[in-house]
Structures are given as structure tokens and as C-alpha cells.
Amino acid sequence: MEQAFQALLGEWKGVKGNVIPLLQKTQDIFGYLPQDAMREIARVTGKAVSEIFGVATFYAQFRFTPMGKHVMKVCHGTACHVQGADSLDTIVEQRLGVAPGNNTADGEYTVERVACLGCCSLAPVVMIDGEVYGRLSGDKLGKIIKTVGSVT
Amino acid sequence: MSARAEVAVGMSSCGIAAGARVVFDSLQKDVAARGLPFSVVATGCIGACHAEPLVEVRQADGKTFLYGNVDEARAHSIVEAHLVGGTPVGEMLVPADYPYLARQRRIVLSNCGVIDPESIEQYIAHDGYAALKKVLTGMTPEAVIEEVKTSGMRGRGGAGFPTGMKWAFAREAKSATGKKYVICNADEGDPGAFMDRSVLEGDPHAVLEGMLICAFAVGADEGYIYVRAEYPLAIKRLQIALKQMEERNLLGDGILGTSFSFRLHIKEGAGAFVCGEETALMGSIEGKRGMPRLRPPFPAVRGLWDSPTNINNVETYANIPSILRMGGARYAAIGTEKSKGTKVFALAGKIKRGGMIEVPMGISLREIIFDIGGGIQGDGKFKAVQMGGPSGGCVPESLADVLIDYDSLAASGAIMGSGGMVVMDESTCMVDVARYFLNFTQSESCGKCTFCRIGTKRMLEILTRITEGKGVEEDIAELEDLAAKVKVSSLCGLGQTAPNPVLTTLRYFRSEYDDHIRNKRCAAKKCKALIRFSVISGACTGCMMCAKVCPTKAARGERKKVHTIDQDTCIRCGLCYEACRFDAIGITSGRE
Numbered sequence: 125m126e127q128a129f130q131a132l133l134g135e136w137k138g139v140k141g142n143v144i145p146l147l148q149k150t151q152d153i154f155g156y157l158p159q160d161a162m163r164e165i166a167r168v169t170g171k172a173v174s175e176i177f178g179v180a181t182f183y184a185q186f187r188f189t190p191m192g193k194h195v196m197k198v199c200h201g202t203a204c205h206v207q208g209a210d211s212l213d214t215i216v217e218q219r220l221g222v223a224p225g226n227n228t229a230d231g232e233y234t235v236e237r238v239a240c241l242g243c244c245s246l247a248p249v250v251m252i253d254g255e256v257y258g259r260l261s262g263d264k265l266g267k268i269i270k271t272v273g274s275v276t
Numbered sequence: 277m278s279a280r281a282e283v284a285v286g287m288s289s290c291g292i293a294a295g296a297r298v299v300f301d302s303l304q305k306d307v308a309a310r311g312l313p314f315s316v317v318a319t320g321c322i323g324a325c326h327a328e329p330l331v332e333v334r335q336a337d338g339k340t341f342l343y344g345n346v347d348e349a350r351a352h353s354i355v356e357a358h359l360v361g362g363t364p365v366g367e368m369l370v371p372a373d374y375p376y377l378a379r380q381r382r383i384v385l386s387n388c389g390v391i392d393p394e395s396i397e398q399y400i401a402h403d404g405y406a407a408l409k410k411v412l413t414g415m416t417p418e419a420v421i422e423e424v425k426t427s428g429m430r431g432r433g434g435a436g437f438p439t440g441m442k443w444a445f446a447r448e449a450k451s452a453t454g455k456k457y458v459i460c461n462a463d464e465g466d467p468g469a470f471m472d473r474s475v476l477e478g479d480p481h482a483v484l485e486g487m488l489i490c491a492f493a494v495g496a497d498e499g500y501i502y503v504r505a506e507y508p509l510a511i512k513r514l515q516i517a518l519k520q521m522e523e524r525n526l527l528g529d530g531i532l533g534t535s536f537s538f539r540l541h542i543k544e545g546a547g548a549f550v551c552g553e554e555t556a557l558m559g560s561i562e563g564k565r566g567m568p569r570l571r572p573p574f575p576a577v578r579g580l581w582d583s584p585t586n587i588n589n590v591e592t593y594a595n596i597p598s599i600l601r602m603g604g605a606r607y608a609a610i611g612t613e614k615s616k617g618t619k620v621f622a623l624a625g626k627i628k629r630g631g632m633i634e635v636p637m638g639i640s641l642r643e644i645i646f647d648i649g650g651g652i653q654g655d656g657k658f659k660a661v662q663m664g665g666p667s668g669g670c671v672p673e674s675l676a677d678v679l680i681d682y683d684s685l686a687a688s689g690a691i692m693g694s695g696g697m698v699v700m701d702e703s704t705c706m707v708d709v710a711r712y713f714l715n716f717t718q719s720e721s722c723g724k725c726t727f728c729r730i731g732t733k734r735m736l737e738i739l740t741r742i743t744e745g746k747g748v749e750e751d752i753a754e755l756e757d758l759a760a761k762v763k764v765s766s767l768c769g770l771g772q773t774a775p776n777p778v779l780t781t782l783r784y785f786r787s788e789y790d791d792h793i794r795n796k797r798c799a800a801k802k803c804k805a806l807i808r809f810s811v812i813s814g815a816c817t818g819c820m821m822c823a824k825v826c827p828t829k830a831a832r833g834e835r836k837k838v839h840t841i842d843q844d845t846c847i848r849c850g851l852c853y854e855a856c857r858f859d860a861i862g863i864t865s866g867r868e
Contacts, residue, residue: 140581143563144546148505169563182565182722184547185505202468202662202698203624205712210804214849218827239549239716241506242470243290244624244698245325245631254508256293262851263825 128153129161133168143169147180155191192227192234194272196252201240203247212248213237215262219269281314281336283307283359286329286389288321288477289509290470294328299351303331306355314359320478322389324376325631330389333358342370376629379648381610381636383618384594388478388632393513396520399481405526407600411489412534420493421447424596426604428616433461433552433589434664434693435769436615436682442586445576446494449584456496457580459587460487461557462503462510465549466665467716469696471620472590474632476503476510479594480517484540486593488526489600491538494586499538502557504545514542549666549720553768554579554587556722567722568768589694591620611637615681619692625662625699626653635680642676645699656701660784664693666713666720667773669780670706689780691773705802706785707792711739713777717770728771731762735778744805747793756782797866804848807865813838815860822852822861 132149136142146169150161157180166173180186198216200209213224216235220228224237243249246258250265252272257265285291285300304316313336322330327344331354334340341364343354350368357365370377382388391398399405411420425440446456460483464472476483487499503511518540521527529537543561551557551566558580560566579585595617599607608616615637621644624630628650635644641661645651652658660670669690671678678684682692700709718732735758738751759775766772782789791797798806811822811831816838822831823839830846833839841852841861853861 141543141561141563144560145544148544148546179563179565182548182567186546200467202665202696202712203630205467206625206698206700206704206709208850211850214827214847215851218849238506239465239720240467240469241289242464242473243293244468244470244622244696245328246290246293247624249293256289258290258293261854262849263855 125153129164133164137168143171143176143179144183147176147186151186156187156189159188189227193232194253195234195236196250196269197236197238197241198224199241199243199247199249199251200237201242201244201247203244204240204249207247209248211262212250212260212265215265216269219266282332282334283314283316283354284319284332284334284389285316286321286331287318288474289507290325291321291328291330292509294325295347296329298348299329299331299346302348302351303355306352307359310355310360312355312359317392318394319390320388320393321474321632323380323385323474323632323634324370324629326629327370327631330370332389333364343368344370376631376633376648376650379639379643380634381618382634383598383610384475384482384591384620385478385632385634386598387482388474391479393478393480394516396481396517396524399479403601404481404597405485407597408485408488408526409532411492411600412532412536417447417493417495420489420600423600423604424493427595427599427607428604428611429592429595429599429607430615430682431588432591432595432619432694434667434691436692439588439592442576442588443490443493445574446496446584446586449577451584453581453583455498455581455583456494457583457585458487458491458494458496458499459554459557459561459580459585460499460501460593461552461554461587461589462501462507463545463552463557464504464507464590464694465552465720466667466694466696468622468624468662468665468698469694470622471632471695473507473510474622475590475594475620476507477513480510480513481521482594482597483590484514484517484521484593486596487540488531488538489596490586490588490593492536494584496586497537497539499540500543500561500580501540502543502545502551502561505547511542511544518542548722549716550722550768550770553770556768557587558585565722567724568770570767591695612679612681614683615692619680619695621695621697623649623697623699625697626656626701626704627651627699628653637681639680640677641671641680644680644697645676649699652699652701656703658699659702659704660700660706662690662698662700662709662777663696664691664776665696666717667691667769667776668693668696669776670700670709670784671780672784674784689776689783691776703800703802705743705798705800706781706788707739707743707798708800708802710778710781711736711743714739714774717774721770721774725766725771727762727765728767728774731758731765732771732774734758735762735775739778742789742792743798743803745792745796745803747789749793751793752782752786752789791866795866797868799865801863801865803865807848807863808843809841809846809848809850809853810862810864811839811841812860812862815858817858817860819858821855821857825851825855827851
């Protein structure tokens with residue numbers, strides 16, 4: 125991982141507008157943004173560490189803690205809201221024991237609320253590990269959670 | 277049109293989510309196993325998302341048959357009956373005069389669901405890059421801008437600024453840096469909108485061709501397409517398209533043998549709604565926090581890295597090749613006097629036939645919802661349609677005859693917006709909808725302007741209070757006061773339009789606010805603090821289903837005996853209501 129990170133820094137050094145791509149690709153490598161990596165990015169881009177943190181904390185995509193094995197994104201777009209996305213949150217909380225924005229205690233799941241996945245005709249939807257599950261009911265979601273990973 | 281027989285499967289994100297991949301694999305396997313003279317191909321989205329997965333059989337004789345709601349079993353019968361037996365499976369066909377498709381006018385979407393979006397050859401076979409060639413080899417930049425002006429097209433990102441005029445500003449601007457840029461705004465952030473995603477996934481080259489034509493017209497040699505990271509498939513298809521363009525000398529130096537050079541980069545957004553605002557978007561490309569800055573100077577004068585920049589959205593660019601091919605005057609013949617051409621909408625919510633549609637300007641909202649969309653799910657009562665996302669408003673049923681054009685919609689309090697259209701019925705609480713949008717804009721406010729940062733927070737607190745049954749009479753006046761102040765004291769569109777969902781629901785659905793405040797009643801039975809679930813003893817058979825699904829064990833009872841729901845432990849998740857097969861769970865609100 126460290127090697128891939130160093131290669132990344134070399135590749136983007138001196139490129140205009142490199143801060144956000146560097147953060148994105150660093151997160152691709154580590155699954156989150158480790159503090160040491162942030163300092164390295166600051167050094168390579170010639171910016172203050174505070175400035176790099178300023179950028180990273182502005183955008184919803186960046187995280188500073190490791191991800192769970194599975195990432196579940198509960199869509200809260202307008203169409204999903206109208207079709208009952210709030211109830212899905214309740215189910216997730218009941219089944220996994222965590223509210224959106226957290227990892228489960230066993231590190232199996234990271235649960236996130238997202239603004240819109242753009243699959244509005246299939247609302248309400250949830251994305252698990254990049255795959256979209258649509259036309260959900262609370263019962264259906266509960267069954268999907270069971271098949272994807274172990275439940276605490 | 278290729279004369280080869282094909283079986284095309286719609287493979288956009290939504291198609292795949294509905295199960296298109298399984299269907300595709302199954303068709304491919306069956307066709308190969310039987311050695312049938314068909315090739316199984318992937319296409320973009322034809323837009324009929326409610327009938328996904330969609331499969332189109334294109335026979336060698338030119339006849340086409342569209343199948344809807346295809347699953348693995350249906351895929352097998354298509355192979356057996358149609359591909360082998362030669363008889364289309366009538367009951368699975370989407371009829372040729374299907375009103376969902378028949379009422380549309382497809383310009384931007386003409387290739388979506390028709391060509392393979394990962395094949396530049398197919399794009400070229402459908403007149404792709406013909407407009408670019410025409411422009412580069414026979415037109416001056418001024419003539420191109422004139423043609424776009426003649427078309428009368430207004431920006432499809434929502435604000436509706438005339439595109440030709442915007443280009444002219446960027447053309448005329450003197451660059452202190454010697455550079456000019458073009459940017460495509462594909463940061464489709466409005467929840468409930470997926471037009472740009474579908475176009476990028478279904479016909480990426482059309483957008484890129486539009487950008488190249490624009491670059492030639494304004495004198496730019498470098499461009500960015502800023503796509504939100506939540507659209508991985510769109511990004512992948514753009515990457516493929518760029519590579520194909522490089523191979524064919526459609527990017528780089530001396531494009532198509534002329535002196536025109538252009539470089540294009542894909543920028544992945546990092547998840548900030550405010551970056552849909554043009555100055556914030558440019559800040560984000562530069563690697564900063566995406567915070568808007570004061571205009572003027574407008575991007576056309578000083579934009580990306582202080583250079584003149586033209587920025588349009590996906591749908592605007594996707595229209596450009598067609599405008600240049602058909603001529604501005606012919607394009608201007610479509611639509612109304614002040615709103616020309618077509619508009620793509622993402623139709624979702626409580627509608628029977630949802631999906632992505634393209635209609636001529638001047639069609640009425642009622643025609644879209646009832647003729648194209650087929651009316652309300654479960655034959656419920658149409659209540660309102662939310663247009664334009666968090667910047668837009670709710671148009672009530674009484675105004676359903678409003679025509680789709682920039683000015684009529686603005687007069688209704690909504691906006692054309694980028695094209696999100698979420699239909700609502702009697703089960704939607706309008707106070708809850710207003711709270712939902714305020715919650716969104718409040719959390720997405722970048723924090724630069726005080727009223728946007730704090731004013732929206734105070735508004736959200738009031739709305740939350742009302743939905744929890746703790747509202748007071750004075751709350752309405754305070755909401756209106758704050759709304760007016762947030763509108764005038766914000767720098768960018770996010771803050772200036774954030775109060776719109778509140779203002780339109782107050783204007784058209786005031787009685788719902790009053791009902792929540794005075795009677796502590798939510799007629800739509802949506803606001804959790806104001807509703808109760810209970811068992812209707814006459815209907816309950818004691819099947820124990822509700823007890824089984826209840827996550828807090830609030831629903832309980834013995835087999836074959838009437839069950840009860842304990843109000844103290846009930847979390848109002850609605851699972852019992854969903855699970856009960858005997859309509860024995862009732863929801864009440866207020867003094868019912």
C-alpha cells in the first residue's frame with residue numbers, strides 16, 4: 125500500500141489542481157485518509173496541512189476512519205424519501221445496531237446516508253458494495269442484509 | 277442502421293439494478309448454445325425505467341420488438357419462442373403505440389437505448405461527429421455561435437440563460453493568461469434527478485461532441501467534465517469514450533486534420549451539492565473547498581484559473597450536435613416562443629410509469645403525469661409534483677395545466693430546474709417534504725453566507741418542530757420572514773433558492789401546516805410523532821405476522837387471538853402495516 129501511495133505522489137506531483145485527485149486516490153488505496161498520508165500530500169503539493177484538511181473535510185466523500193468490510197449507502201433522494209426511505213433507516217438500525225454514519229462493532233458494515241443514487245424509478249433503493257437494490261420494503265432489506273454479511 | 281440481427285439489453289445503472297445483468301448473461305448463453313444468428317448487445321437506457329429490464333429484439337428484416345420487465349425466465353421464453361420459433365411473445369411486448377414512448381420527442385435521447393454507448397463506431401453510424409466535422413471544416417466560430425443563438429436554446433442546468441449568448445461572451449473575452457476553458461457540469465446533485473447520468477451512460481459521445489464544438493466556438497483548447505463520484509458507470513463510459521476519441525484524432529493536436537487542438541480531462545466530484553454552482557465547481561477543479569465567489573466577474577470573463585471559461589450542463593452540450601446538424605431555425609420551430617426545443621425530465625415518485633422522458637417545451641404538466649406517466653400508483657389521488665429539486669417548488673394539482681416552459685413554471689413558484697420531477701399523492705405530507713428539502717440545503721450550505729448558514733438552520737428547526745407536533749401559530753410568520761431574508765442575503769443559487777420548497781408549500785398547502793400546528797394532525801400519516809399504529813380488532817385473525825416482523829416487540833399477541841400494539845415501545849417503523857395481509861393495522865393521527 126505504502127508503495128502504491130508513493131507512486132501516486134510521484135505521478136501527481138506538480139499537476140495543476142492535484143489536491144482532490146490525490147485525496148481520492150489515497151482513499152482508494154487505504155480505504156480512508158490516514159493522518160500520515162495527509163501530511164505527505166501537504167508536503168508534495170506545497171500546501172499547509174491545515175489547508176489539505178480544510179479541503180478534505182469540505183467534501184462528503186472523504187473519511188478519516190477505516191471502512192467496514194461492506195459499505196451500505198441508504199439513499200435519501202426525494203423519490204426515495206417519498207417512498208419511505210426513513211423506514212429503511214429504522215430497519216438498518218434495528219438489524220445492524222448502528223445509525224447511519226457509523227461502522228458496526230464487528231467492522232462488517234459501514235452505513236452511510238447518501239443524497240441521491242440516481243435510481244429514482246426503483247425507489248426506495250440501497251447500495252451495498254456498489255450494487256443497487258431497488259423497490260425495497262423493510263422486510264426485503266432485512267433479508268438482503270442477512271445474505272450479504274454476518275449480522276451482529 | 278446495421279442490418280445484423282441483434283438482441284439489445286438496456287444496461288444503465290437502473291437497468292442493472294433491476295436485474296439486466298442476469299438477463300444479459302442468460303440471453304448470451306442461450307444464443308451461443310443454440311448458435312442463433314443474433315448478437316447480444318448492451319445499450320444505454322431507453323428511459324422506460326418502470327419496465328426495466330428492457331430487451332429489444334432487432335430482426336434482420338429491420339423489425340424491432342421491445343420486451344419489458346424481463347427476468348431470466350422471460351429471457352428464456354424470448355429465445356425459445358421469438359429467436360428460435362420466430363413468433364414474438366405477445367403478452368410480454370411493450371406495444372408499439374405505448375403512450376409512454378409515443379408522446380415523447382427525442383433529440384437528446386435519440387441514441388439512448390439504441391446504440392452501444394461503448395462503441396464510437398455506432399455513434400458515428402448515427403451521424404456522430406458529423407456536426408463537428410461540419411463546424412471544423414466549413415464554419416467560423418462566429419457562425420457556430422450565431423447558429424446556437426438562432427436555435428434559441430436556453431441552458432438546461434436550470435437557470436435558463438441563453439446558450440448562444442453565453443458562448444458569445446466567452447468568445448469576446450480577452451484572456452490575460454492566454455488560455456480559455458470549457459467545462460461540462462455533470463455534478464447532478466439534485467436529489468430526484470438522473471437525466472445527466474442517463475445521457476452520460478447512454479450516449480457519452482454526444483456530450484463530448486457538443487463540448488468540442490463549444491471549444492472551437494469560444495476559442496478554448498482545454499476542457500473539463502466534472503462528474504459526481506456517485507456515478508461510476510458514467511465515469512467509466514466517459515473514460516472509454518475519451519480513449520476512442522484519442523485513437524481517432526478527435527482529441528489532441530490537429531483534430532480531423534484542421535488546426536483545432538483540444539484536451540479534455542475528467543474530474544470526479546467529491547460529494548458537495550454546492551459544487552453544482554459554477555464558481556464553486558471551478559474552485560473544486562482547482563483543488564480548493566468548493567465555495568462560490570461573487571459574480572461578476574462571470575466565468576466567461578474570469579473563470580477557471582482566472583481564464584475565460586464557458587460552463588454548460590450535460591443536456592445543453594448534448595443538444596449541440598443536433599442543433600448544428602438540423603440547423604438552429606429548425607430546432608427553434610420546436611417548443612414555445614420563449615422556450616425552444618425539448619426538455620428531458622426524470623419522472624419519479626408516486627407515478628405509475630416512471631423513468632426518463634424527453635418532451636417538447638409547451639406540453640402541459642398534466643399530459644406528462646397522466647398521458648406519459650399513466651397517473652398515480654395504485655390509482656391514488658394526485659396531490660403535487662415537486663420540480664427543480666431543493667431549489668424548486670411544489671406545483672399543486674390545481675395548477676397541473678401549467679405549460680412546461682421557463683416562464684410559466686417560474687410564475688407558479690417552481691422552476692424548470694435541471695429536470696427532476698417527483699410526483700406526490702395523498703400519502704405525502706407537504707410539511708415533511710419542506711422539512712426534507714431544508715434539511716438537505718441546510719447540510720449542504722457551504723457556510724460562507726450567514727443567512728444561508730444559520731437562517732436555513734433556524735428554518736429547519738421550526739419545520740422539525742411543526743412535524744413533531746410542537747409548532748405554534750407564530751412559526752409560520754417567522755418562516756416567511758426568514759425565507760425572505762435567506763433569499764436576498766445569499767451569494768449563490770443554493771441560498772437564494774433554498775426557501776422555495778417552504779414558500780411553495782406554504783402558498784399551496786397552508787392548511788396542512790395549520791393542521792399540524794393546531795390539531796397535531798398529519799393527514800398524510802407520515803409524521804411519526806403525530807401518528808399511532810393500532811390493531812383493528814374486527815379484522816385481525818391472530819396470524820402473528822405483525823408480532824414476527826416488529827423490531828421492538830411492540831406488536832404482540834397469541835395465535836388466533838387479536839393482537840395489540842404497545843404505544844410506548846412502538847417506533848412507528850410501519851413494518852407491521854406492510855406485513856399485515858388482512859388490513860388489520862390502522863394508522864390514525866390527531867383526534868381520530
